[in-house]
Amino acid sequence: MMVPFGHAIAFAGALFVLGLTCVLLRREILMILIGVEIMLNAASLVFVAASAYWQQPDGQVFVILLMAITAAEVAVALAMVVYLWRRKRTLVADEFNGMRG
Amino acid sequence: MNESLLFLILLLPLFCAVINMLFGMRLPRLFAEVMAVTGVAAAFVLTILFWGYAEGEGTRAVLFTWLNSGSVDISFALNFDRLAAPMTLMVTGVATLIHLYAVSYMHKEDDYARFFSLLNLFVFAMLAIILADNMLVLFLGWEGVGLCSYGLIGFWYRKLENAKAGTKAFLVTRVGDVFLGIAMLWLFALTGTLSISEINAQATSISSGALLALSLLLLLGACGKSAQLPLMTWLADAMAGPTPVSALIHAATMVTAGVYLLCRFFPLVSLSAVAMTAITAIGALTAIYAATCAMAQREIKRVLAYSTMSQVGYMFMAVGAGTVAGAMFHLLTHAFFKAVLFMAAGCVIHLAGDENDIFKMGGLARRGPVELFWVFLAGAVCLAGLPLTGGFFSKDGILLALFTHPDPTYKMFWLIGIVTALLTAFYTFRLVYLVFAGEYRGTGQPHSLPLMMRWPLWPLALLGLLGGMFNLPAFVGGGETLHHWYGDLAGRAVTTSHAVEWMLVGLAVAIAALGWFAAHHRYRNYQAPLENGVSRFLLSGWHADALVNFVFVRPFTAMARFCSSGCDRSLFDGTINGLARLATSWGGTLVQMATGRLTTYLSAFAWGFLILLGWFLLKLVNGGGH
Numbered sequence: 086m087m088v089p090f091g092h093a094i095a096f097a098g099a100l101f102v103l104g105l106t107c108v109l110l111r112r113e114i115l116m117i118l119i120g121v122e123i124m125l126n127a128a129s130l131v132f133v134a135a136s137a138y139w140q141q142p143d144g145q146v147f148v149i150l151l152m153a154i155t156a157a158e159v160a161v162a163l164a165m166v167v168y169l170w171r172r173k174r175t176l177v178a179d180e181f182n183g184m185r186g
Numbered sequence: 187m188n189e190s191l192l193f194l195i196l197l198l199p200l201f202c203a204v205i206n207m208l209f210g211m212r213l214p215r216l217f218a219e220v221m222a223v224t225g226v227a228a229a230f231v232l233t234i235l236f237w238g239y240a241e242g243e244g245t246r247a248v249l250f251t252w253l254n255s256g257s258v259d260i261s262f263a264l265n266f267d268r269l270a271a272p273m274t275l276m277v278t279g280v281a282t283l284i285h286l287y288a289v290s291y292m293h294k295e296d297d298y299a300r301f302f303s304l305l306n307l308f309v310f311a312m313l314a315i316i317l318a319d320n321m322l323v324l325f326l327g328w329e330g331v332g333l334c335s336y337g338l339i340g341f342w343y344r345k346l347e348n349a350k351a352g353t354k355a356f357l358v359t360r361v362g363d364v365f366l367g368i369a370m371l372w373l374f375a376l377t378g379t380l381s382i383s384e385i386n387a388q389a390t391s392i393s394s395g396a397l398l399a400l401s402l403l404l405l406l407g408a409c410g411k412s413a414q415l416p417l418m419t420w421l422a423d424a425m426a427g428p429t430p431v432s433a434l435i436h437a438a439t440m441v442t443a444g445v446y447l448l449c450r451f452f453p454l455v456s457l458s459a460v461a462m463t464a465i466t467a468i469g470a471l472t473a474i475y476a477a478t479c480a481m482a483q484r485e486i487k488r489v490l491a492y493s494t495m496s497q498v499g500y501m502f503m504a505v506g507a508g509t510v511a512g513a514m515f516h517l518l519t520h521a522f523f524k525a526v527l528f529m530a531a532g533c534v535i536h537l538a539g540d541e542n543d544i545f546k547m548g549g550l551a552r553r554g555p556v557e558l559f560w561v562f563l564a565g566a567v568c569l570a571g572l573p574l575t576g577g578f579f580s581k582d583g584i585l586l587a588l589f590t591h592p593d594p595t596y597k598m599f600w601l602i603g604i605v606t607a608l609l610t611a612f613y614t615f616r617l618v619y620l621v622f623a624g625e626y627r628g629t630g631q632p633h634s635l636p637l638m639m640r641w642p643l644w645p646l647a648l649l650g651l652l653g654g655m656f657n658l659p660a661f662v663g664g665g666e667t668l669h670h671w672y673g674d675l676a677g678r679a680v681t682t683s684h685a686v687e688w689m690l691v692g693l694a695v696a697i698a699a700l701g702w703f704a705a706h707h708r709y710r711n712y713q714a715p716l717e718n719g720v721s722r723f724l725l726s727g728w729h730a731d732a733l734v735n736f737v738f739v740r741p742f743t744a745m746a747r748f749c750s751s752g753c754d755r756s757l758f759d760g761t762i763n764g765l766a767r768l769a770t771s772w773g774g775t776l777v778q779m780a781t782g783r784l785t786t787y788l789s790a791f792a793w794g795f796l797i798l799l800g801w802f803l804l805k806l807v808n809g810g811g812h
Contacts, residue, residue, distance in 0.1 A: 181783075
């Protein structure tokens with residue numbers, strides 16, 4: 086049974102907006118990172134759906150690449166989260182405003 | 187001998203100047219002094235050796251080509267001709283004696299290398315003016331003497347007024363130089379050459395209007411260097427320099443460069459009768475102006491400075507009356523006796539304990555060596571034009587030329603000349619009486635007078651007294667040697683009946699005697715100087731400085747102030763500072779957007795994303811419309 090392309094796009098869009106909302110509204114760095122992951126997954130979903138729709142393998146190749154990059158990104162980001170926690174004993178993003186102009 | 191050796195006359199002083207400039211302070215003092223004197227003395231000897239080259243048409247020598255571009259071919263060329271030779275001999279001779287005097291005069295000075303290198307450089311520049319065959323070489327010398335004059339007037343630059351006097355001389359003469367520069371470029375444009383002899387040869391082909399303008403430009407250039415009427419204010423202040431400098435530069439040589447320039451360009455200048463009248467008028471006005479100023483001066487050197495201006499005025503009158511020989515004759519005798527007067531004045535100042543004011547002198551005939559009085563008197567009688575002195579014959583020749591000029595306006599100039607002669611005799615003997623007669627009125631301790639400061643005066647005093655021999659007029663049985671020497675360069679031949687000549691001589695004798703008696707009557711017994719409006723007016727040189735200040739300096743300063751505070755500081759600085767302030771304040775507003783918070787940036791990112799999305803949607807909708 087094929088899921089129609091429109092459904093897949095709509096679902097991915099909803100997922101993307103949820104992730105964006107999470108990024109914009111949550112204050113902790115960890116939650117922002119999770120929001121980013123959700124947005125990335127939404128993007129992956131679009132790739133997969135498009136790949137299935139046009140019967141081309143490129144989209145799936147991209148998704149695998151994306152997974153690898155995401156894994157690396159999460160590794161670096163979590164290391165930085167640990168570092169930031171050590172600096173200020175907090176993970177609220179607004180506390181880190183050392184770059185103010 | 188090779189004619190290129192003529193350049194040695196010029197280059198020896200330059201060589202010594204350069205050596206003294208570079209190594210003077212490391213050389214033993216005696217060596218530096220001897221070298222300075224030797225350089226000039228050698229130039230003098232060479233001039234005598236090369237005398238034969240000047241005869242006939244003279245000798246041109248080219249050292250090297252200076253500029254060569256297209257049709258412009260300017261070579262560093264000398265022209266040792268009949269006009270240049272006597273002047274060269276006079277300059278090198280007088281300069282040698284003054285250098286000797288200066289060695290002694292400046293023996294306590296630490297900066298001897300600077301002094302002697304500038305003095306030697308001056309001799310080089312002066313000789314460049316005299317010998318130049320090319321206007322550019324002449325201009326090089328012209329500017330060179332100005333530079334040396336500036337450096338030597340302000341030699342004791344630690345006193346501000348000396349430095350200011352030097353600057354003033356430099357700036358005022360520069361005004362004249364600008365006119366000379368314009369004349370030079372114009373002549374080049376008209377004739378296509380800068381060679382003086384070629385310009386003179388082509389002078390007849392220049393239109394009369396241009397000729398008049400060129401002559402007036404040359405006249406103004408000469409006025410600047412020779413301290414004639416519009417540009418005369420610097421000479422009296424130039425006396426701030428050391429006395430040998432005043433004797434050499436501001437009496438004997440540099441100030442007569444203007445006369446020499448006019449004589450050099452006489453074939454050109456004499457073509458315009460109006461210009462000749464202008465030259466005579468400038469000379470006459472300066473002569474009487476300076477003579478009146480000299481009557482009220484208190485400083486011995488300022489009296490002599492004004493008398494120099496007055497005598498140079500006579501030389502201008504001679505050129506204007508068309509007699510180059512007369513002008514050069516007076517130039518030569520004047521150089522001798524005025525150099526003597528200045529050098530003797532230096533001795534007098536020494537004797538009076540560095541006192542300049544003649545009203546605080548007196549009785550110096552008995553206070554110092556008696557010979558000083560005699561040499562000063564020798565110079566003074568020449569200046570006053572007592573009969574049979576050199577100054578008498580040269581001045582009389584000029585007055586005769588003015589009197590016999592076909593144009594009746596010259597009679598007026600002649601009258602001015604006569605009145606000036608009267609004033610000259612008066613102020614000269616006033617000086618003699620105030621300095622040498624009566625009792626000593628000052629407080630200064632006399633310095634000793636070394637021998638080297640005394641004997642160089644003698645040859646000059648004798649030359650001044652016997653200078654008439656050079657050009658003894660025919661009616662007293664003389665041969666008019668100088669006139670014959672100049673030949674076709676001598677200008678108009680002054681011929682008149684012997685009766686007129688004797689009458690004029692009688693008048694000149696009477697005038698000189700009258701001036702002497704007036705001074706004798708007034709100053710035989712010391713009287714305090716008059717303190718009234720007239721004497722103050724004359725003391726300040728007819729308030730010429732104030733006038734120049736009012737007419738030129740103050741409007742210029744006002745304009746400069748307007749440009750500086752009105753334009754530069756208000757307008758330009760204001761605009762630029764305003765723009766900068768605007769940018770800073772905008773930056774201050776914008777900087778608030780950089781909060782440094784991640785959330786701010788993320789929301790901005792989201793907003794940007796939304797806008798992009800909206801944009802693409804809009805395009806999609808529009809694209810769908812097709």
